[in-house]
Amino acid sequence: MAVMDSRERLIETMSELMWERGYAATSPREVRERSGIGQGSMYHHFPSKRDLALAALQRNCDDLLPASEELLTADGEPLDKLTRYLSQPKDALKGCKVGRMTQDPLVAADPVLLAPVANAFERVHQALARVVREAIDTGALNAGLDPERLAYLLTATIQGGYVLAIAHQDRRPFDQARAGALDLLRAATTGSGAAEQSVPANKEE
Amino acid sequence: MAVMDSRERLIETMSELMWERGYAATSPREVRERSGIGQGSMYHHFPSKRDLALAALQRNCDDLLPASEELLTADGEPLDKLTRYLSQPKDALKGCKVGRMTQDPLVAADPVLLAPVANAFERVHQALARVVREAIDTGALNAGLDPERLAYLLTATIQGGYVLAIAHQDRRPFDQARAGALDLLRAATTGSGAAEQSVPANKEE
């Protein structure tokens, strides 16, 4: 494999910085310094910070989507798939490299930058809704539950979990929120008794 | 009531801007221009942007906390209180003026600025956990459920709902995530049959 070229290094570096600091708070200078790429070279590949950000954002989406999509479309019991979705190892204190973008004023106000984010969430949502629907259809979850609502709830649990973890500077709220969602899913299991077992908290990334 | 003085106007304006753009992306210049307060006056009251931000952040926390705390500590059925908590009118596309701060790189990295945010989340969490515990103790929710987990789940649902709403530029995912949480709570109701009624989606703020 050839050594990573300048363009690639720029995208890689910008992706990291956007995860760490967001878009607005990341400066071209930081990208140059961390990547070791010169000024001229940078503007040769990307005419503006925004162009580089778009490429980096796309990259971050491509980094995250496959894992969730593959997990959710694999064979297996629908409830198992939801459990695995809610148990993926995550660095709670770093936040989500995709979800974080929605809180960046420059991204949220820019339809072009927001598009890959919207697309990523949409795809995960569809995959989740499909699995939830399957769970209901096969009788694993109570009839009468709404797949759309539950799918949004599960994604929101993760995204909100990051907020809590960062606020408390502690990953436990993230893990507990996810565990709470699993507990409630189990409680909504057809034929569940009152004393349904609760799952143990998720451990370290 | 006397006309609002300069100091007050500065805090008010900074609070708005931090809600709209976050801390890092808000400049002293914008505060001056929107508030109509002069440069000298501003730095007379607040020696730095950070000092002003701290006051504004405190203000934003004080704006939000009372409503949730009063709602959760009022008399009434615990499940009703949780329902009301999840049905508070919110402008989903604007995001949470407190939760958003966790995604601001300058705030998350600054323990002093993060403190009021952590405190606000902690208080809501405690109030929520108490209500959930009450629901379990009175038999309204299944025994075996964990109050801590459910409390974190509910807050995460709201905070994550904002992320989804902004990503999709549509408030419905926010409402649906909250509705999904209510559906699952109802499913975890002791003695709930399989065909528990689901609640209608929340309407407009």
Next chain:
DNA sequence: GTCTATATCAGGATAGAC
């Protein structure tokens, strides 16, 4: 307390040589 003027530095980009 408030005003105007000034200072410093970083952000974001362009120019033109190699």
Next chain:
DNA sequence: GTCTATCCTGATATAGAC
């Protein structure tokens, strides 16, 4: 494609008069 030099603006203050 990459480098160095340069440019302009805005962010974040400080100075000192009123």
